Amino acid sequence: MQETTRIFGIRAVIEAIESDKSIEKIYVQKGLSGSLFHQLNEHLKTGNFPVSFVPIEKLNKLSKGGNHQGVVAQISPVNFVELEQLVTRVTQSKKAPLFLLLDGITDVRNFGAIIRTAECCGVDGIIFPEKGSAQLNADTIKTSAGAAFKVPLCKVNHIKDAIFHLQSYNIKTVAATEKTNETIYALDLKQPVAIIMGNEAKGVSNSVLKSVDFKGKLPMLGSIESLNVSVACGALLYEVVRQRL
Structure with a gap:
């Protein structure tokens, strides 16, 4: 590493x-x-x-x-890609792109675990804000098991701008949030899609929730109200994989 x-x-x-x-x-x-x-x-x-x-x-x-x-x-030992370059390249080469947006993930180990899962699930690019996010440092890369060198990573000024850009390419944006009655399993994830995961404490910000196409939640059957964000991200991404298999 x-x-x-x-x-x-x-x-x-x-x-x-x-x-x-x-x-x-x-x-x-x-x-x-x-x-x-x-x-x-x-x-x-x-x-x-x-x-x-x-x-x-x-x-x-x-x-x-x-x-x-x-x-x-x-x-950083990792080189980042520009948003427009990433989206153009992926949409030209794939019928159903899969992007992952991180709205304020602050823990470096969560960040690394998410990158690792994203690579395993065939995510075409991870997009996150320049400010207010965990650093992509040695701990992040170690936790990612090297996946940080394999998944295209893109820093943007504002997540909302990235959402609007993706939507202009007919990529549906899906926020993972408890602020909905719809479960993630009811959504069509076979189409071009971008999954949005929120901050460990606050979830996806309200301004971002107002901008997305769909909202979906994971059903919680126990007494604890939420999952660790990297675990939740894995559950959502593998639902995308399941639907596309």
Whole structure:
């Protein structure tokens, strides 16, 4: 398994940004200044990079004593695909694409387990928001059992925009939610479809629920009200597999 790459030094981080590397996180020393940092800061203000301002001791630890110049960045070992490129390619090659959208999954192990199940179920691409999602780090990749290198992964600014884009290709969007009387088993999942899974605590957001074509729930026969999101995702994806077999 390829570990997350860690780079340090202001110039190195600027070059990574300008080369469109998949940056997970940037750590910046509190109170940092100077002309080179000003150049970096312009990138940070215009990009969607997760940034933490930390004491120098944190940077010394992250760089293992290297000359970090007050900046360390973590670069994902996984390359991401653009939404339009992904959807165009898949819809041109398959009659019934299957996409998975993750609306605010925050636990890295849930994320990894979902990626693993998605690969096993033939998901054509996993789409998730740039902000408010679990990082695709070494723990995620390990939990995915390497599936993160096999399933196309796509970061977007807003899940709702991805939903509208998929719908423009006649892909039906299905939200997994308890806020419906319809079970997932009553839905036609043989058609082109995108399954939407929500946050571990809050589920699919209300704004997303208003945008989808269908809603479906898993029947709960016990006293506990909900499943772990990765388990629920597996149940839904395998219902898609069952219907398509």
